[in-house]
Amino acid sequence: MEITYREAIVAAQREALKNDDRVMVMGEDIGVSGGPFKTTVGLFEEFGGARVRDTPICEEAFVGAAMGMAVTGRRPIVELMFADFMGVCFDQIVNGIAKHRFMCGGKVMVPLVIRTMGGGGTRFGAQHSQTGETWVSQFPGLKVVCAADPSDAYNMLRWAIKEDNPVIVLEHKFLFTRTQDVDLDAPISADILTPAVLRQGNDVTIVATLAMVERALAAAETLAAKGINVEVINLRCLRPLNMEPILESVRKTNRLLCVEENHSTGGWGGEVAARTTSEAFDYLDAPPERLTLPDWPMPYSPELEDAAMPSADKVVETVVAMLT
């Protein structure tokens, strides 16, 4: 069925609410009003306010409460309106949710989902434009996935709700209106975490997440017209990181470019490049490259924001430079 990214998110939650009593959704203005980004539309009407629950503005409390529910047998889904707001509940996420099972000697499960929407390109300024990817991908105990299209958004969330570990599902504000044909009855599977080769090519492997994936694909079109064929991989899962499909691709293309909407220091591109260098060193014909945000917070002014974001044009330029 042809659905939007946004509808995919609603559909995955509806399915879970319908099939599993333990599932509930909570967040700010997600009930009666269907969510600030309309990612819970109709759920309140269908399942009621106890299971589709509006919270006060208290991220630390409701994210912590999600952990409390999870360790006592429930399956909460939390919506954080902007990924930037993870800052307010960071302690619960990294010191609590990520480590609790470990500190209990592996005797408990913390099955919860935190969905949050991030990213730039929307003129929201420095405190409302971050993807959050690198904030949370450092911590053992968490799983972190990034939805790049409606199919990802649907299937990752379905998987995350079934998963027995805490999962952070990162979505991108820029993608809400993207449409795609999605099989709503596809089996729920962890396959959705496997990096996906979206376009085949022999010249350079481009790895991207979230909104950078479509930019990489657009660049691939332009490059093809120049006779350059790149392979585009949607990384999908930051933790655990599955390097095999990337290594396999690099063994063929001998070149790697990571495109990410994060600052380069501590970005996932550094990890992917390092792993590629140590695990496929002999196959590399050039140093791995990264295209990232510059080293300053997101500016508000449109031209500056556009200049900060990795664009299809910049991907093209970088690839051409790598090959010359």
Added chain:
Amino acid sequence: MSDPKTKKVKLSGTSATRLPHKVLIDLYGRMRSIRAFEDKIHDSFLNGLVYGTTHLCQGQEAVSAGAIAPLIDGDYLTYTYRGHGQCIARGMDMEAAFAEVFGRSTGVSGGLGGSMHLTDMDLGLIGSFAIVGAGLPVAAGAAMTCQYEEKGNVAMTFFGDGSTNIGAFHETMNLAVVWNLPLLFICENNLYGEYSPILSTTPYEDIARRAEAYAMPSDIVDGNDAQAVYEVVSRHVERARRGGGPGFIECKTYRYKGHSRSDPAKYRTDEELASWMEKDPLKQMVKLLMENKILTQKEIEAIDQEISAHTDMAAKNAAEAPFPTEKSLLDETYATTPLKNFG
């Protein structure tokens, strides 16, 4: 130490003057400027000059005007994404404010901040914080500076009703009392946090009850009555200046527009909006000024016209200013002051 008792002020609606005429006229001017600025921002975003989102404060002007008029040079303020009113009331240059919201290089922050982040340190306008609750602890720090410097200055922090449910609010309330900080908490209770009516997220409508729990002196005031806000805030400010510690003032008010640019505000009734518009802070002040023969209708119109012309000109100039162009923003990201300056 702080007086744990609280004294409630009746919602006024009275039309007797209790302040010098000069002060009342000043309050009116500040409110009219805020209204003119916000209306212009509204038009400007319909004209494509404003990017992303913006949070307007029409209807709440009396809070900013009444609370900020008692402040003096050297006082500090923090406020929120809904912060244009505080900036204009404090005297931010309108053209630079428009330019910031239009993303221009002549903006107060060179176009880097935008509508949610107007700031001007020369006026003590520390910043508008787009993360709910984040401005409160920062204001506490500014109040600590005032305390160390012993010049009788204070800090003031503005926040909404909905913000009083987040941890930072409670931590700062406690800190302000135990450290006896010269910090004024101005709660703009506009009855909604985003799309949620206050009673769906908070156990009562009188947020000032929270101050009692922290043994902080507090008042509830008609936030659409600039004179009342001014009087009550002045009392708290004077106490804070003398070392008497923090105060909490809850201002009952209402925003006319939706929460932000994308919100048509379907969660409230037309009647509710209309009833608040009847209590419009500007209308109330006009009535007060005229009934007490402080200003004639003509004189008021002259003020309005002057402000409106000034606002139009400021917006026009701002819209003609250049956008910042692509360049390194490293100097804006890190200070590069030589270490000797700290000797």
